[in-house]
Amino acid sequence: MKVQLTTNQIEWRQQFRRFAEEQVKPYATQSDRNERLSEEIMESIRSSGYLGSMVQEEYGGKGFGPITQGLLNEEIGKVCSSTRAMLTVHGMVAIAIQRFGTEEQKQTYLPQLSDGSILGAFALSEPDTGSDAKSIQCKAEVRNDSYVLNGVKKWITMGQVADLILVIAQLNDGPTAFLVEKDTPGLSIEAMTGLMGNRASMLAELHFNHCVIPKANRIGKEGMGLSAVALNSLDYGRYTIAWGCVGLGQACLEKSFSYSKTRKQFNQSIGEQQLVQKMLTEMIVEVKAARHMCHHAGYLKEINAPESIMETWAAKYFSSKMGVNVANHAVQIHGGNGYIQGNDIERLYRDAKVNEIIEGTSQIHEVLIAKNANMAWIRS
Amino acid sequence: MHTKLKIREFLEQFFGDHQLRDDEDLFSTGYVSSLFAMQLVMFIEKEFQIHLKNEELDLKNFQSIDRIANFLEQLKVENV
Ligand SMILES: Cc1cc2nc3c(=O)[nH]c(=O)nc-3n(C[C@H](O)[C@H](O)[C@H](O)COP(=O)(O)OP(=O)(O)OC[C@H]3O[C@@H](n4cnc5c(N)ncnc54)[C@H](O)[C@@H]3O)c2cc1C
Secondary structure, three states: OOOOOOHHHHHHHHHHHHHHHHHHHHHHHHHHHHOOOOHHHHHHHHHHOHHHOOOOHHHOOOOOOHHHHHHHHHHHHHHOHHHHHHHHHHHHHHHHHHHHOOHHHHHHHHHHHHHOOOOEEEEOOEOOEOOOHHHOOOEEEEEOOEEEEEEEEEEEOOOOOOOEEEEEEEEOOEEEEEEEEOOOOOEEEEEOOOOOOOOOOOOEEEEEEEEEEEHHHEEOOOOOHHHHHHHHHHHHHHHHHHHHHHHHHHHHHHHHHHHHHHOEEOOEEHHHOHHHHHHHHHHHHHHHHHHHHHHHHHHHHHOOOOOHHHHHHHHHHHHHHHHHHHHHHHHHHHHHHHOOOOOHHHHHHHHHHHHHOOOOOHHHHHHHHHHHOOHHHHHO | OOHHHHHHHHHHHHHOOOOOOOOOOHHHOOOOOOOHHHHHHHHHHHHOOOOOOHHHOOHHHHOOHHHHHHHHHHHHHHHO
């Protein structure tokens, strides 16, 4: 058994780290305060080509494998969760098109999604429907050569700025996926503000009011919008969120480790105190464990193993809990200095929480993992 | 190994002691969850070294052991 990154993956990780430190981190606090990703981040992300990290090279993407994608999300998640959220939802649209799109849809959208000339968003949740996704009320009807969409989507990450939205709506009582371009008449976009964390993820409520889209914009088969299209995208979403949590945990750990060495109380550094050591140890072990789970899920994805699906649920469940716990310890270790703006710790703490809510709440993970576990998987 | 045997071996983890018939509808037995279809597709792609195209991702092709085996057979013929 060999658990080791390849030389190529190590080189990519260095590039991602440099990119995150130089192009994203300096603007993360400002983006959080303004509830909007700064132009600098948007511009550098576009020109980096990382928006196409999950897209095959033949469609203009980077064609990264799952592990390299994970490393990207870890490094970006370490400096700015909102930027990582953009990579996640954008990728969810791209991989839906890549897997279930027609050749025409692929040719039309994938190169643009890859070079960032258009941004994607994923719209499943509604005001009255979250965890029970099959009960969505947004409706699609056939009219001549078109579909007409009616309904409301809520909590849509990047909804304020996305150019292409993957919408799940009921078509003849079967959840079906559609691609909707931003400027389509009948679609109005209302910004959502005042989030606790991931504040720069530019959420929106989307109102579809007799919104007419061409028939060619259905993606995947009728009735397969949830069981195939969304499930596949959400698997990618969970995977990248899990990695993002590892990055967030790593940032908390590194800052807390350094602080514990320099902050002195009772004539010695606080890191000499055993109760602080306990917190640091928990942080180190939990971050490492989460990273291992992500590597394992990633490896299974690389070999296209069906077990990767459950392993991804497990990795996201553990990593999101780890993120909250580790960020909590980080605030505690920093004392008052962890509780004030200007120190990344308070932002990391706020950003951590949402990962226990999105792409399936922790409770939904608890129900689903236990329900789907079988002997072969738990022994593996 | 025979195609149907390979499929059965994979399905065993989901169906446990239930004696699956070759023509039994996998999705209406109550044994599998919403994740099963995705896991089944991944298994088929990996085990039989194929990449299923969008049009082939039709539940009808995967509804029973018989259907899966027939579908794989048909793919082989088409690729000859
Ligand atoms: C910052 C942010 C970004 C988001 N981005 C997107 C996006 O881009 N696209 C999108 O479609 N959605 C998005 N969402 C919505 C998100 O997916 C939902 O919030 C999530 O699915 C939970 O749904 P809910 O908020 O309606 O909670 P509910 O489903 O109402 O759940 C409320 C509580 O009840 C519990 N609960 C519900 N059902 C069960 C059960 N069966 N067993 C045990 N406990 C249960 C939940 O765990 C939770 O604790 C986003 C949300 C946030 C906050």
